[in-house]
Amino acid sequence: MGAPASSRLKRPESNKQAERMAQGDDGTSEKGWYSRGYLPHFDGAGIVQTNPVKAGLVSAPREWRWNSARYRGAE
Numbered sequence: 588m589g590a591p592a593s594s595r596l597k598r599p600e601s602n603k604q605a606e607r608m609a610q611g612d613d614g615t616s617e618k619g620w621y622s623r624g625y626l627p628h629f630d631g632a633g634i635v636q637t638n639p640v641k642a643g644l645v646s647a648p649r650e651w652r653w654n655s656a657r658y659r660g661a662e
Contacts, residue, residue, distance in 0.1 A: 640648040
């Protein structure tokens, strides 16, 4: 039947922490949370920011957000 879910082998948390320490990352690095391995796909080359506010393409971000909300019907 197989082992119960609670006894399946998992990588212990202490091993993950030991790996980070060995790589010189103490968890307080200046990098964002996405650069510490939580969402590694955000670190990939070729990622394009599609939000015009975050990309710096909007001169009045508050007005842009308000108009976007209005168009979605969230007035």
